Amino acid sequence: MPDGAERLARAALARVTDPGDETVGRWLGEYGPCAVVAALSRDGPRLPGVSEQRWAGLRLRAAESRPAADLDRVRELGGRFVCPGDPEWPRQLDDLGPARPFGLWVRGTPSLRYWALRSVAVVGARACTDYGAHVASLLGAGLAERGWTVVSGAAFGVDGAAHRGALAVCGPTVGVLACGVDVAYPPRHRELIGRLGERGLVVAELPPGDHPTRSRFVLRNRVIAALTRGTVVIEAALRSGSLGTARHALRLGRHTMGVPGPVTSGLSAGVHELLRGEATVVTEAAEVIELVGDMGELAPARRGPTVARDLLSGETARVLEALPAREAAHVPQLARRAGTAPAVVLAHLHELRALGFVERAGDGWQLTRSSDRHSIG
Template identity: 45%
Template sequence: MAEALFTLASTGTPGLRFDGDDPRLAAAAWSRIAEPGDPVAGALVGHLGVVEALAWLVDAARDPSQVPVADLAGVRPASAERLAQAVARWAPRLGSLDPRRELRVLERCEGTLLVPGDERWPDGLAGLGAAAPFALWVRGNADLSTWARRSVALVGARASTAYGERVAANLACGLVDRGFAVVSGGAYGIDAAAHSGALAAEGVTCAVMAGGVDRFYPQGNDDLLRQVLATGTVLSEVPPGSAPFRQRFLARNRLIAALTGATVVVEAAHRSGALSTARHAVQLHRPVGAVPGPVTSMASAGCHALLRDGAAVCVTGAEDVAELAGAMGDDAAAAERSAPVGPRDGLDPDERMLWDALPVRSGATTDSVAASAGLAPRRVMTLLGSFERRGLARRDGARWVRGS
């Protein structure tokens, strides 16, 4: 949670080319003015309100060297310095600010603008505090508050292996079967495999973009992201026309973690960006899972580090993930995993000794089997009859061999 910068707000009338008193336009404007996750902007808007904060910024931008902190009661010197630095960052974007134009682009994409307070705004984003987005630019299914309540983030490396992609797709399929939406970043590798698995299972999947939703990135995933859009959601916290770059990718990861009930890292190297999603989930007190890989695989080294450090729990199937992200009791994994049934399963002690004593290839007489098993010949004859009926033993003349 960011430090509070002030305690009392003042209002003003911004000199803008659009109606700055419209809260939706003001929220859209702030999504262009401040970079994603800017805690100073979040604190300013949180204390002043989105409209009043925009008016204050316009006043401050007229002379960035004289930021009007006098309008804000309770500002400490250190906070005033942070505000002055922030105004210097934000002011250059005011000249070209036109959220109405960006909303027209969104409308042409048949998209929706969501702002805090909307019924469809996802509750989980509140955990981000001052780093929460000012608005979400959404294409496709805009009812985020519904599907986000039961959702899981599946993330991982772009440079993935066939093992990681197979696991990601299988997890996504299994989660869809259990009624979960699958959220990822739309990138190559694990992200793409997760989206593809959810689509194959005809479930809801959401791609969170680092750039504007008007142009899909990476371009090589354009077809996949259009499939996501057809049945699920593509969203971003930056307006149409915004370019994706490294800092926005890293900031995007906090949204993925905050939108969902749990984050699972399927495959990640030591320096993978997917690990930042896991760190955000930990900070938000959301469960984190990691899929183990071969100990010799550098592609899984980040997952193993999460497990070693206790930041994540080991997950190997959709039932594990559902237990992490789902409702207590309803989604609990079975206490005991079902294992392949072997021929010795269900045998009583005498039967197990007889089974172990039966030869696999060359037959043995009843007396010989009884001696090997340490059982009375009459008892062995009775058990052999039962074994024969159950296919556990086969008679070869006067001799007995183990059944197939």
């Protein structure tokens, strides 16, 4: 477990550089967070891998950072700063290598590590259709009901619908923000983000008070992908940021899934392109769990409805098939068509009459007018 000095140093670095900075990540691996912060704080030689201009910018940020105040702020919110090495740290984030978060600011009572063990990312278009919102809500609820944590970005559209679906069944859900955990973004999701902090978890790489930028949304997606066992994309245009989350998942060896939409919809074009590659088609929670779950967590087999003729024996079905559609036939004629003895045909005809398929027509037999050969009963 990191000591107080390392925690303070990691909190400082969250202010000094943007998320996913691989150069700083390599410094952490080689020198450790305390040494990196010390190097940025004194007038000495710069660490390798950056220009003088970049080094000067990092030093300016380091001089302005107030990590103790940030840690106090997150505690005021009832939250915490979770670092690599903490018992609550989700170790699957280590798969990001040098791009691993320096730490995560967390609001909410449950253990992030525990919830992330069985988690699925559900992402998609912000300007989604009613179809996309409906599917995301059903998928979020279905996953949460089965004990799976729904992870998304708390944005408009698919993200919000997935979170609400999980919350509706009192299930686990995590919102990964591209801003501080005390910043409601988008502002119209203030209530939703508040509910996530009270009944679920709100997570961010950026320290309290920080606001989102376009690049921070892109960088946030790698955390969503790494934190979960798989990513489901519901409605995404060809240039959608949700596809970036899916690509991160693919690179990390996570399951990547997509929900198909109308082939005429531009909002599903990105999903369909993804499905032409390495992604898997899913349509419900059970199919997602079959991919990301443990051995034996299989989706139920799908089959069409049973019709009455499915229940007939092979020989009886052949006699039924031998009957003409709109006229009567005699037993010898039916015997030739069915390839069996007349006595056997007659026995099967009586069986079919009892089931309502056929009736007598003088000396012959015909299909009943009320008989539906393709439905049951």
